[in-house]
Structures are given as structure tokens and as C-alpha cells.
Amino acid sequence: MTNKEHLLEKYGIEMWSDEKIIAFRKALLDWYDQEGRDHLPWRLNKDPYRIWVSEIMLQQTQVKTVIPYFLRFVSLFPSVQALAEADEEVLLKAWEGLGYYSRVRNMQVAAQQIMTEYNGVFPDKPEDIIQLKGIGPYTSGAIASMAFGLPEPAVDGNVMRVFSRLFEIGEDIAKPATRKLFELLVRIVIDPDRPGDFNQAIMDLGTDICGPVNPRPEESPIREFNAAYKNGTMALYPFKSKAKKPVPIDLHGLVVRQGDAYLMEKRPTGGLLGDFWTFPLVDTVTEENKIGSFKHVFSHRRWQVTVHLLEDETNFTPEENMKWVLEEEFADYAFAVPQQKMWEIVRKYDEKKYKSL
Structure with a gap:
């Protein structure tokens, strides 16, 4: 079965003719060649390491936020080996503010896998890439297509949004099983000669012209x-x-201060x-x-x-x-966003107190 x-048979979706698929690829890639975001630092070459770092950072984070983080990260850890051997405190500090810190920990484990299982060379087969810690179908497809030119789908929310409107697909995109449908769609229409550009073009469209809002x-x-555009049903897709x-949780942050020193607590491994x-x-x-x-x-907690x-x-x-830490030493410690918020409250309190004297 093709x-x-x-x-x-499985989804009741009738695919375009071969001629229409070819026309679609051309229209998309002609636009990408003119309007694509080729200024992004991870698109300067096809280095799988840089592509991998960018794709992990871009999960749950906007492009404009990621750019300075990406540049600093690849400067600190310019290779798979450098990432594999990085000190955890330095690594977490480099990720500070991006959130979802399990991502960078998984990246280091994956880098160590590459060093031990692939002699430090990034694997170029999808079935090997997806075995790396923290890499799922989307990231595997993105690396395989962008770095190695393989016609692999890279399906994220942007891609599902674009294709649900193209074919008026009402399947719930929140369900993991729905991804299989969109992977099949992309696998059929992806340009075999420029798969990386094809995937990036769809993503660019999905973040702007075909965005979730307006x-x-x-x-x-x-x-x-676009069937939804032609039929006036854009507002219905994606579902x-x-x-x-x-879950709401009430907590109390204790700022214990002795002179210029503050009491700091290291959070337990494995928890939030x-x-x-x-x-x-x-x-x-x-x-x-x-x-x-x-x-x-957080995704499942509200503090x-x-x-x-x-x-x-x-x-x-x-x-x-716990330990006492001087304010001048804060730069040496990895602080998550809640800690940064607490520290900002302390700073504003001290400024207000100083002005009142």
C-alpha cells in the first residue's frame, strides 16, 4: 500500500495529484528563497550540532529569545565533545532563563552518547539520531532533513497548523497519535531534493503568515x-x-541575609x-x-x-x-527564573528602603 x-484508507484524506504536489513544492520553496529567515545563526551551515542545539532551544521558546542564548551556548560549548565534558554548573548557568532544564541535561547525556557510541561524530541516520537522549520524532526529523538532506518529516505545532488548514483536518492536534497523520502527509509532499528547506519553509510560514493568531x-x-482558506473555514483549524x-501551589521564599551574604538552597535532583x-x-x-x-x-504547576x-x-x-553566598558570587551560580524573580523583589525593596533614608 502506498x-x-x-x-x-486510514484517515479518509485524498491526497493531491503528483502534479499538484510538485506545484506546491515550487510555490513554497520559491517563497522561502525570497523570504526565508536565512539570517538565523543556526542556518549559516548544515552543522548537525548547531541545528540540534537550536532545535532544542526553540522548544517552548521564541526565536528572538533564543538567538543570544544560542550564540553564547555554541561559544561556550562549540562541539559535541565540549558539551559532553562541560561542568554541570557552567552548563546550567548557560541555560539560565530558558526554562525546561531537563532539555539541557538530556543534551549533555546525548553528547556523551555520541562520544562513546559514535566516536564523537554526529549520527546521520534517523534511526540512530532518535536514540539519542532527549531527541524525539520532530527533532530527529529536523536534524536528518536540515543537516543530512534526508526526506524526513519534522512535525511540530506550526506544521500541524499549516497542514490542518491545507486539508481541513479536524483531528485533535493535542493528541500524540495525531502526529502520525501529519508525519504521513509531510512524507508524501516533502521535496526530496530540498527536504531541509521544505521543513524550514513550513515552520517559517507557521510562525508568521499562518500563525495561530491573526x-x-x-x-x-x-x-x-489551502482548502480552509478557499472554503472560509480557517477559524476551525487546527482543532x-x-x-x-x-495545579496551584502556595510557597514562601525565605530571603535570609547576614550582611552581604544570603542563604541559598540547592534544589533536589529530579524535582522541579x-x-x-x-x-x-x-x-x-x-x-x-x-x-x-x-x-x-510551569506546565503542570502554578506557584x-x-x-x-x-x-x-x-x-x-x-x-x-544550603550555603551562605555573597551577592558578588551570584554570577557563579545557576539561578532558575523563580529565583531571579525573588532576587528582583529584594533589589526593589532595598532600593525603596535606601531612597526613604
Whole structure:
């Protein structure tokens, strides 16, 4: 059974003719050659390491945010070997602010896999790439197509959005099984000669002209292929069921200060913010001394953190996972976003107090 026959039998979607597929590829790639974001630093060459780093960073993070992080990261760790051998504290510091820190830890494990299993050479087969720690079908497809020119689909939310509108597909894109449908679609229409450019062109369209908010289909280079645009059903696609709301959790951040030193706590490995340093976070407090509060949302948790300042606590004995750290030493420690928010509250409190003197 061909891919087209499989698409029709399993999903009830009738694929375009070969001539229409060829016309679609040309329209898309002609636009990409004129409008593609070739200025992005990870598109300067086909280095699989740089492509890999960029794709991991771009998960849950906007391009404009990623660019400075990417440039600093590849400067600090210019090769697979450098990443494999990196000190964890330095590695986490380089990732500070990007969130989802398991991503960079998985990258280091994958780099170590490449060093031991592939003699330091990035594998060039999809079945090997996907075996690396932290690499799923999307990232594997992106690396295989962009670095090695293999006609592999790289299906993310942008791709599903574009193709759901092209073919008026109402399947729930929040369900993992739906990805298989879009992978099959892309595998049929992907340009065999320029698969990397094809995948990147779809992604570029999906982030702008065919974006999730205020799409501009009339400006799209593939509007004549877009069934939803032609039929006036753009607002119906893609369909995505609502995710569960994050569980609310109340916490208290204790800013314990002795002179210029602050009590810092290393978070347990494996939990939220694992191995990062923060002011101690506890469920309850006996003293108020409240100086501010903030919210921080994870994918499955929503923290409401009240910040308390305890000064000159000379009788405070640090626990095993705590230490006193001078403010001037903060740059040597990896701080996650909640810690940065707590520190900003302390800074504003001190500034206000100083101005009132």
C-alpha cells in the first residue's frame, strides 16, 4: 500500500495529484528563497550540532529569545565533545532563563552518547539520531532533513497548523497519535531534493503568515492550495483540546541575609528546578516580614510565592543542601527564573528602603 492509499484508507484524506504536489513544492520553496529567515545563526551551515542545539532551544521558546542564548551556548560549548565534558554548573548557568532544564541535561547525556557510541561524530541516520537522549520524532526529523538532506518529516505545532488548514483536518492536534497523520502527509509532499528547506519553509510560514493568531492567508504563497482558506473555514483549524489547568501551589521564599551574604538552597535532583540554587522555598512560615510576591507557571504547576526577608539571622544553621553566598558570587551560580524573580523583589525593596533614608 502506498502512502497515498494509506492516507485515504486510514484517515479518509485524498491526497493531491503528483502534479499538484510538485506545484506546491515550487510555490513554497520559491517563497522561502525570497523570504526565508536565512539570517538565523543556526542556518549559516548544515552543522548537525548547531541545528540540534537550536532545535532544542526553540522548544517552548521564541526565536528572538533564543538567538543570544544560542550564540553564547555554541561559544561556550562549540562541539559535541565540549558539551559532553562541560561542568554541570557552567552548563546550567548557560541555560539560565530558558526554562525546561531537563532539555539541557538530556543534551549533555546525548553528547556523551555520541562520544562513546559514535566516536564523537554526529549520527546521520534517523534511526540512530532518535536514540539519542532527549531527541524525539520532530527533532530527529529536523536534524536528518536540515543537516543530512534526508526526506524526513519534522512535525511540530506550526506544521500541524499549516497542514490542518491545507486539508481541513479536524483531528485533535493535542493528541500524540495525531502526529502520525501529519508525519504521513509531510512524507508524501516533502521535496526530496530540498527536504531541509521544505521543513524550514513550513515552520517559517507557521510562525508568521499562518500563525495561530491573526493569520494572513491572503499573503500566503500556498493560498491556492489551502482548502480552509478557499472554503472560509480557517477559524476551525487546527482543532486542539484544552490542556488541564496547572495545579496551584502556595510557597514562601525565605530571603535570609547576614550582611552581604544570603542563604541559598540547592534544589533536589529530579524535582522541579532540580540542582538549581534558590532562596529556601517552604510551605509555611512563622514570621511575616513580607516584601513581595509573584506567580510562576510551569506546565503542570502554578506557584504563588510570597517572599519574606529575614535579616541578621545569626542563629540560623544551614542544612546540608544550603550555603551562605555573597551577592558578588551570584554570577557563579545557576539561578532558575523563580529565583531571579525573588532576587528582583529584594533589589526593589532595598532600593525603596535606601531612597526613604
